[in-house]
Amino acid sequence: MTKKFILALDQGTSSSRSIVFDRDGRIVAMAQREFRQIYPQPGWVEHDPEEIWTSQLATAQEALAKAGLKAADIAAIGITNQRETTVVWNRRTGKAVHNAIVWQDRRGEPLCAQLRAQGHAEQIRASTGLIVDAYFSATKLRWILDHANGAHIAAAHGDLAFGTVDSWLIWKLTGGRVHATDVSNASRTMLFDIRHNVWDHELLKLLHVPDSLLPQVFPSSHVFGETDAALLGAPIPIAGNAGDQQAALFGQACFKAGLAKNTYGTGCFMLMHSGERFLKSANGLITTAAAQPGGKPEFALEGSVFIGGAVVQWLRDGLHAIKASGEVQALAESVPDAGGVMFVPAFTGLGAPYWNADARGAIVGLTRGSTVAHIARAALESIAFQSAALLQAMAKDTGQVTELRVDGGACVNDLLMQFQADLLGIPVVRPQVTETTALGAAYLAGLATGVWKDTDELASMWQVERRFHPTLSRERAAEAMARWEHAVRQATAA
Numbered sequence: 001m002t003k004k005f006i007l008a009l010d011q012g013t014s015s016s017r018s019i020v021f022d023r024d025g026r027i028v029a030m031a032q033r034e035f036r037q038i039y040p041q042p043g044w045v046e047h048d049p050e051e052i053w054t055s056q057l058a059t060a061q062e063a064l065a066k067a068g069l070k071a072a073d074i075a076a077i078g079i080t081n082q083r084e085t086t087v088v089w090n091r092r093t094g095k096a097v098h099n100a101i102v103w104q105d106r107r108g109e110p111l112c113a114q115l116r117a118q119g120h121a122e123q124i125r126a127s128t129g130l131i132v133d134a135y136f137s138a139t140k141l142r143w144i145l146d147h148a149n150g151a152h153i154a155a156a157h158g159d160l161a162f163g164t165v166d167s168w169l170i171w172k173l174t175g176g177r178v179h180a181t182d183v184s185n186a187s188r189t190m191l192f193d194i195r196h197n198v199w200d201h202e203l204l205k206l207l208h209v210p211d212s213l214l215p216q217v218f219p220s221s222h223v224f225g226e227t228d229a230a231l232l233g234a235p236i237p238i239a240g241n242a243g244d245q246q247a248a249l250f251g252q253a254c255f256k257a258g259l260a261k262n263t264y265g266t267g268c269f270m271l272m273h274s275g276e277r278f279l280k281s282a283n284g285l286i287t288t289a290a291a292q293p294g295g296k297p298e299f300a301l302e303g304s305v306f307i308g309g310a311v312v313q314w315l316r317d318g319l320h321a322i323k324a325s326g327e328v329q330a331l332a333e334s335v336p337d338a339g340g341v342m343f344v345p346a347f348t349g350l351g352a353p354y355w356n357a358d359a360r361g362a363i364v365g366l367t368r369g370s371t372v373a374h375i376a377r378a379a380l381e382s383i384a385f386q387s388a389a390l391l392q393a394m395a396k397d398t399g400q401v402t403e404l405r406v407d408g409g410a411c412v413n414d415l416l417m418q419f420q421a422d423l424l425g426i427p428v429v430r431p432q433v434t435e436t437t438a439l440g441a442a443y444l445a446g447l448a449t450g451v452w453k454d455t456d457e458l459a460s461m462w463q464v465e466r467r468f469h470p471t472l473s474r475e476r477a478a479e480a481m482a483r484w485e486h487a488v489r490q491a492t493a494a
Contacts, residue, residue: 108139129287240444251440284353
């Protein structure tokens with residue numbers, strides 16, 4: 001293999017990034033651009049698909065330039081993306097018929113309530129592994145078809161294409177030649193049978209979704225097509241594709257059952273690989289398709305926290321407690337503890353293991369002695385509390401987890417990682433490369449094009465930067481979790 005570089009496109013909720021990796025999994029160059037968040041009304045979140053595309057392309061071009069590389073030097077492109085976010089576009093014009101509806105958006109909840117009331121929840125879960133919730137793509141897609149001008153007729157004529165963000169990027173990168181996704185992204189639509197890796201035609205009928213809208217589904221490590229030469233200077237194979245959390249699980253070398261990771265991004269997402277077993281949670285978790293290098297179904301248990309690092313953005317933009325997100329650790333460390341303050345950041349409801357769409361944010365335990373520093377510390381701790389609730393649910397389903405691998409922007413916060421280890425009672429392990437989402441996409445692309453031989457080679461490349469060992473007694477940790485659960489009950493009581 002003469003080409004030793006992979007370009008990973010990491011399309012996230014608040015920004016698009018591109019990272020060039022070398023054959024040793026090291027970062028050579030990176031570029032990032034933020035794009036607009038659109039809030040048409042409370043509980044609704046949208047993105048402009050064209051802004052997603054132009055920001056992603058610009059960062060790809062910039063990363064190559066920073067690395068001093070040309071397209072001809074790149075063995076393959078790997079894509080990873082914000083999951084569930086839904087785009088519908090016209091096949092002839094290539095234009096989206098509506099803004100993308102973002103995974104955080106709650107407008108699909110009335111249809112979800114209807115599906116639950118009609119008794120479809122178990123049918124949907126048995127096929128897709130998912131709990132019926134507006135988080136997933138199906139009700140977002142249904143809303144666009146019902147509300148975008150002329151969408152019903154165009155869909156009936158086969159003129160529209162639906163996809164999660166990866167499908168939109170593949171379509172744009174290939175000049176409209178390829179309409180495809182991978183199993184991990186398809187598994188987030190609430191329309192995909194993850195046991196057999198096929199679209200579920202019963203669910204498509206139930207939600208009145210025409211087959212003609214759907215992308216073709218491939219393994220996560222697969223040559224999907226080639227980029228248009230004009231975009232990056234020469235055609236490059238698109239050879240890896242996975243939703244961001246499955247990509248992070250892969251980038252953390254969690255290839256075997258029992259290995260778990262938590263990503264601290266806009267939300268927090270904990271996944272445990274369960275191998276070839278479809279495990280059904282009895283504790284509020286969902287079953288999802290893991291990134292799959294081959295054709296065999298592989299699964300993971302997942303818990304999703306809707307507001308993780310986004311609580312720090314709220315401290316900055318909503319409360320104006322800090323000027324930049326990086327200031328939060330110093331502000332939180334200016335007090336020895338949260339002073340009894342508990343912050344439940346249920347701005348868009350609560351995800352796993354609570355699944356309460358009506359919950360709203362609450363700050364409880366305030367006294368005259370409470371300061372903005374106490375609120376900042378409680379905000380940081382809320383990320384760890386929510387993640388600890390997920391791991392407790394996982395342990396109930398599968399037995400004790402022995403360590404938790406961490407990644408994402410907030411994992412660089414030592415205060416947060418130590419508090420996380422204290423709550424969990426197990427080591428929290430931060431790898432040397434924390435950009436594991438993009439790294440996972442790169443690994444998948446490199447496997448498909450011969451840059452790496454197999455997952456054993458990839459596992460040998462994973463290296464630890466720091467282990468955080470618990471210092472809190474189990475009794476005190478249990479007391480802290482009990483206070484958290486009490487605060488959650490207060491946030492959900494209205």
